[in-house]
Amino acid sequence: MRIIPTVLCRPGMHIGKPVFTDEGQILVGYRVELTQSMILKLARMGIDYLYIEDAQTEDIQIEEPIRDETRTLLRQLLSKIYNKFGATTSFSSINEGASIARQLQEAMHRVIEDLSFDKRDMVTLTTLNMAPATSLDRHFCQSAINTCVYATKLGMLQGYTQEALMEIGIGALVHDIGSIQLSEKLLKSSSRLTPSEYAEIQKHTEIGFHMLKDEAGIPMLAATVALQHHERIDGSGYPYNLKGNEIHEFSRWIGLLDSYDAMTHPRAYRNAIAPHHALEILYANAGSLYDINKVALFRNKVAIFPVGLSVTLSTGEKGVVSKQNTSILSRPTVRVLKNERGETLKEPYEIDLSRALHIMINDIGESMAAV
Structure with a gap:
């Protein structure tokens, strides 16, 4: 599962977690396939991001801090x-x-x-x-x-x-x-x-x-x-x-x-x-x-790149945060799904940014093609 801004979602993607109204009612159910009109409607309603499910990230579990x-x-x-x-x-x-x-x-x-x-x-x-x-x-x-x-x-x-x-x-x-x-x-x-x-x-x-x-x-x-x-x-x-x-x-x-x-x-x-x-x-x-001291504690205890977040690396490769590195929360492990030319990989691979110190996360919210 991954997190993608609603405005970057594409028709054919499947919802990984239900979308709720402010009253707690289900607006879009689990595994519903998105259409262009649904995406536009959700964006207009102020639903800023969506949990998207696909085969390349099906093992990535996103844990919410509160229910x-x-x-x-x-x-x-x-x-x-x-x-x-x-x-x-x-x-x-x-x-x-x-x-x-x-x-x-x-x-x-x-x-x-x-x-x-x-x-x-x-x-x-x-x-x-x-x-x-x-x-x-x-x-x-x-x-x-x-x-x-x-x-x-x-x-x-x-x-x-x-x-x-x-x-x-x-x-x-x-x-x-x-x-x-x-x-x-x-x-x-x-x-x-x-x-x-x-x-x-x-x-x-x-x-x-x-x-x-x-x-x-x-x-x-x-x-x-x-x-x-x-x-x-x-x-x-x-x-x-x-x-x-x-x-x-x-x-x-x-x-x-x-x-x-x-x-x-x-x-x-x-x-x-x-x-x-x-x-x-x-x-x-x-x-x-x-x-x-508070800034240091914030750095050491806050995972600024949550698991499931779509990111673009300094190499041009695109992927999803797959796990946290508790020793350096600002440098998670990223599962690369697209190469630097934007081509979808048949066999994704992971880069541990706590070890690959020459690689940075350049941007967040990269949309992937629907799987």
């Missing part, structure tokens, strides 16, 4: 929060606020349970969006879920208590909630922001803090994360130019993870940055913008 049911639950809850806070800066009643807080806690229990079941000593994430989210709602939800999975699993690997995992997880889910109150036109702008527009964008941290700080059942640390996730350890962040340990540890984590997620997903004003290039940017700014 489809958990992801659906998170998506529904975040959409509810988005719609509610999009109309007001607070819940209209104490009961409503308590209900949302209770649902956040229940959802985080699910996330922690799923991530605890995965005993691997690493973080893997397969929701690489290869096309822009079709709405601010979808963008808000995708970013929140991705950041939550990273933060919670990394917290586990650091030995955080159950209470701390709940706090950092909920903080990750709602860290960007203040952006809901900003102008959609401003958030979708494809041109360079003026100083006044950038100042308006910066307000989302304080807006988010005030949204959350008095809501019953929402941890105060979640409000703190919303306020501080754009602070940077050298004092160059906002809103208060805090430095080093003046920034809460959870906020420093979410700031790093939010930056990585933002870089590896497209925006109206730029294309997505390849995962390894985003990691290089984090390292270039370690010790100034980001805590160097």
Whole structure:
């Protein structure tokens, strides 16, 4: 099985895992053969990538960090929060606020349970969006879920208590909630922001803090994360130019993870940055913008190229990530399916990038011909 951006899929390919609606209903079933109209419809709906099954990769098993049911639950809850806070800066009643807080806690229990079941000593994430989210709602939800999975699993690997995992997880889910109150036109702008527009964008941290700080059942640390996730350890962040340990540890984590997620997903004003290039940017700014120890842990524990991802190598060969190398997660083993001339190989072979150090992953999302 492999992961291919929907826009690069071709008629005749077969679905390797069902496609679900936001409500958890099956939209396209397992092993359904794709048609051009289906591909176009799925792309328009904002289904950014598909699991594709074929003979050359049938032994490659893609393990999700959280269950489809958990992801659906998170998506529904975040959409509810988005719609509610999009109309007001607070819940209209104490009961409503308590209900949302209770649902956040229940959802985080699910996330922690799923991530605890995965005993691997690493973080893997397969929701690489290869096309822009079709709405601010979808963008808000995708970013929140991705950041939550990273933060919670990394917290586990650091030995955080159950209470701390709940706090950092909920903080990750709602860290960007203040952006809901900003102008959609401003958030979708494809041109360079003026100083006044950038100042308006910066307000989302304080807006988010005030949204959350008095809501019953929402941890105060979640409000703190919303306020501080754009602070940077050298004092160059906002809103208060805090430095080093003046920034809460959870906020420093979410700031790093939010930056990585933002870089590896497209925006109206730029294309997505390849995962390894985003990691290089984090390292270039370690010790100034980001805590160097956190960047190192991220590098050592996050599989930036998930199993099943279609890639193009620096040699021009094209293939699929077939396994992780736990000693160097940024250099997985790749099963080569096409040579440098684009010809499909009758006998695929594998290259262990942890040994073949002269070969790099140049790009992700290469479409293969249907098998």
